[in-house]
Amino acid sequence: MEHFAAVLALIGVIGIGSQWVAWRTGLPAIALMLVTGLLAGPIFGIINPEVDFGHLLEPLVSLAVAVILFEGGLSLNLRELRHVEGAVHRLVLIGVPVGWVLGALACYYIAGLVWPVAILFAGILVVTGPTVVIPLLRQTSVSSRTRAILKWEAIVNDPIGALCAVVTYEVLRQAGGGATIVQAGVSLLAAAVVAGLMGFGVARLLGWALPRGYIPEFLKAPVLLVAVIATFVGSNAIEQETGLLAVTVMGIAMANMGLASLRDVLRFKENMTVILVSGVFVLLSASLDLAVLRQFEFRFGLFILALLFLVRPATVFLSLLGSRIPWRERLFVGWIAPRGIVLVAITGLFALRLGELGFGDGGTLVALSFAVVAATILAHGFTIAPMARVLGLTSPGGSAVLVIGATEWGTALAGALQRLGVGVVISDTSPQRLAEARSRDIACFNGEILAEATEERLDLQQFGILAAVTDNEAYNTLVCSEFAPELGRDNVYQLGDETDDAGNSLPATLRGRAIFQSGFGVQELAHRIREDWVFASLKVDNPADYARRTSGMPQSGGPLLLIAKSGRARFFTHASRPTPGQGDTVLAYAPRPALQAAGWQLLHDQPARNPETSG
Structure with missing residues (x-):
């Protein structure tokens, strides 16, 4: 026996x-x-x-x-x-x-x-x-x-x-x-x-x-x-x-x-x-x-x-x-x-x-x-x-990113990923909110991502990462909870661990991984957009140079996404900090002056904002 x-x-x-x-x-x-x-x-x-x-x-x-x-x-x-x-x-x-x-x-x-x-x-x-x-x-x-x-x-x-x-x-x-x-x-x-x-x-x-x-x-x-x-x-x-x-x-x-x-x-x-x-x-x-x-x-x-x-x-x-x-x-x-x-x-x-x-x-x-x-x-x-x-029969399978929510920040994220050669699709129920993404030639899906008919219209096999970035944190959590079994709990992300006025937050067992290391959410993100935070990229040549270029970043910003040479992407979160290797590309989100001073390549198309006059 x-x-x-x-x-x-x-x-x-x-x-x-x-x-x-x-x-x-x-x-x-x-x-x-x-x-x-x-x-x-x-x-x-x-x-x-x-x-x-x-x-x-x-x-x-x-x-x-x-x-x-x-x-x-x-x-x-x-x-x-x-x-x-x-x-x-x-x-x-x-x-x-x-x-x-x-x-x-x-x-x-x-x-x-x-x-x-x-x-x-x-x-x-x-x-x-x-x-x-x-x-x-x-x-x-x-x-x-x-x-x-x-x-x-x-x-x-x-x-x-x-x-x-x-x-x-x-x-x-x-x-x-x-x-x-x-x-x-x-x-x-x-x-x-x-x-x-x-x-x-x-x-x-x-x-x-x-x-x-x-x-x-x-x-x-x-x-x-x-x-x-x-x-x-x-x-x-x-x-x-x-x-x-x-x-x-x-x-x-x-x-x-x-x-x-x-x-x-x-x-x-x-x-x-x-x-x-x-x-x-x-x-x-x-x-x-x-x-x-x-x-x-x-x-x-x-x-x-x-x-x-x-x-x-x-x-x-x-x-x-x-x-x-x-x-x-x-x-x-x-x-x-x-x-x-x-x-x-x-x-x-x-x-x-x-x-x-x-x-x-x-x-x-x-x-x-x-x-x-x-x-x-x-x-x-x-x-x-x-x-x-x-034979040209490959799909982006496992390397593409699905962005849920054509918000200003979500569209900017999809555009940055596209410019870096990462397969990306942005999804939203509103064709008006998708208009900006379409004007940038970003692949769009207009429909309810949670609908059963979505599987017929969108090949979900191509995605390795999902980022739920709508302005409704409860909906982001629902999307992550739905797709976690298929994509993997470590591959679904949402805007971070935001709490309400009473200090309550959605259960961690339902949520996706927090996109930002500091775990801020929708309201804080809107504030940072007004303060002229933008996307920028850096191709890593050696670890020492990468450490120098990230040392001056604010604690709540900096590296956001690691894009490996294979094309696969991983977010930096409060629980995971992937280590870039030679030839990998890092996508960062931080104040424009800090990125320019560190020599990062800006990817954001929006013009510089004046924090005192922008609404």
Whole structure:
């Protein structure tokens, strides 16, 4: 028992540790988890999943994949389909059959598998694992339409690939009894329809119960989790491998019901998915058997190359032929197709069943599936970001700043950031207040940032920082509280810790980080504008020079924002003072004379003010 607990803890440390290292370094998290799992598993022998978990390994992995697929389904809003020009429909309805046929040809003529095994394995290969695609997209700044296409394809095709393998296996199994492919296909289609209806029915039941108070708040997340597991197991009891379809339909259905209650549990589901993805991939790589990998042959390498450079691109190009998707997006989607745990899990399951039917390629399939997973994760994990940049499909993802409030100071801040080359969008509900920003060619969003429809009109994936600077501090707090779970508590900022006449202030647990180190708010900021405080920038050459140029700044002013060479920005706050490095740029806000005396480059367009006459 102590050993089992130690293994679980080690898997958690390795998986989450790899995610943290990936966040700090920008390396693909999936690739790091694959490598660390290999080191802990077959290389050093610290973890041996088949021994440590025994017969529980397969059901644990299956349940984890079910929860991951359900959470992925919750992120699929049908309104996204209006913006992908029919690409998802084509990749499912055309891409799956085309990929199945081309994959079967490659399996037979290049990998040397017999036809029945080649057809079964090619059916599994139509998947592009969401357990891999979603983490890659989370770390990469890909344009919104391309991101939606890859995400939808991965989640929808995952259960379809399993069903393709089931169809092939059922035909092989029933061949002795005279059953035809049509009979097996009709039988499986009926089971798939039942599974889909089961998932949709459970979603409707929960959608009816949640908003009516039949489930208390503290039980919403547990009930949802248990419902997912029960739906998965129940559907598999009807027909093996249809559970993935049931939970996917369940997730998509609930995502499009407009349930306010889902917002309360969605963060819990996302956190659980990160843990499960980490654990599953460590188990996946630790389960690799070096003896099986030694069966890897030269022709298998050629097969993987054919899969990467022929089968996948041809599938995407044929599927999107005649569509309005630009060629650069087709090239990108045609390259990015990493496989994950579902491929290995289903292949391992059917490898055993094929042995029972007298086909001797089962062991070969296991080695081949591991090789495909490792090759695609490494190839696509390390090339997705460079290829997106080369094809011009990157968004400002994570480096842009969203300024809420087209006040005089907010517009000046957005203009200063724009002049420094930082992606910035300023949002306000009033087109009149946005007029000044538009006159400076600053990107504007006219609308209520808290409205549900905002996600359709504004790609929130591009923003790494939010600054709420309206003249209503309570509204600033509400905005920060709303976006903190998505952007991170350390990346939402607002005008500072201002108190009312009675000494009361809004709770720190709801507020964003205070923009100014001294924590002053709306009224004090208006006073400083009248005193001719302005924005200025300084490119840091060495720490000593930077210290000299900031030494004469007033205590309540000075450095405001650090813009790293990578383009990412961080505010100076009362709790955090980022240290500039050589080549970084610092944006300051201070009195004009102090900035000019210290040699800062002024960025503010407003003329000098006379404090005695300005109102």
